[in-house]
Amino acid sequence: MTVELLGDRWSLIVLRDIIFGGHRHFRELLDNSLEGIASNILSSRLTKLVEAGLLTRNEDPSHRQKIDYRLTEAAIELIPVLAQLGEWGARWLPTAPELAIRAQILADGGPDLWDRFMDELRDVHLRGKPSPAGGVMAEISGAYARAAADASAAV
Numbered sequence: 001m002t003v004e005l006l007g008d009r010w011s012l013i014v015l016r017d018i019i020f021g022g023h024r025h026f027r028e029l030l031d032n033s034l035e036g037i038a039s040n041i042l043s044s045r046l047t048k049l050v051e052a053g054l055l056t057r058n059e060d061p062s063h064r065q066k067i068d069y070r071l072t073e074a075a076i077e078l079i080p081v082l083a084q085l086g087e088w089g090a091r092w093l094p095t096a097p098e099l100a101i102r103a104q105i106l107a108d109g110g111p112d113l114w115d116r117f118m119d120e121l122r123d124v125h126l127r128g129k130p131s132p133a134g135g136v137m138a139e140i141s142g143a144y145a146r147a148a149a150d151a152s153a154a155v
Helices: 002-006 011-019 026-031 039-051 079-092 097-126 136-154
Strands: 055-059 067-071
Touching: 002 011, 011 026, 011 039, 011 067, 011 079, 026 039, 026 067, 039 055, 039 067, 067 097, 079 097, 097 136
Parallel strands: none
Antiparallel strands: 055 067
């Protein structure tokens, strides 16, 4: 059943972009998609993930027509699975260094880091708190930005 829910090309990518990219609005997800997801596919996957209980769909108080997508506890508990998938992919697949660095940090940190990261995601997505400046997300985002800058400089 899990493969049926998450085994298509886009569902895990949408979750990745919400978890690691911090993108919570349709336009942010569409505009920042590394893979270039089409708007109809994004809409379909967001609906599917909401219906499956992995995301909630909330009106954004800053704009009447904006929807804020947030992770549920079920999605947050996917972090260990995503960490293992990322580690496997970084080991066996040709992966851009900026994408592999996130997988490496999660793999190196192990369950203790995963628990801290899940607690941060709970604060942000379930309790509406800001992401802490010195937290796991900040570490992962900083490493990603440095690796992306290094990749750009090498080109």
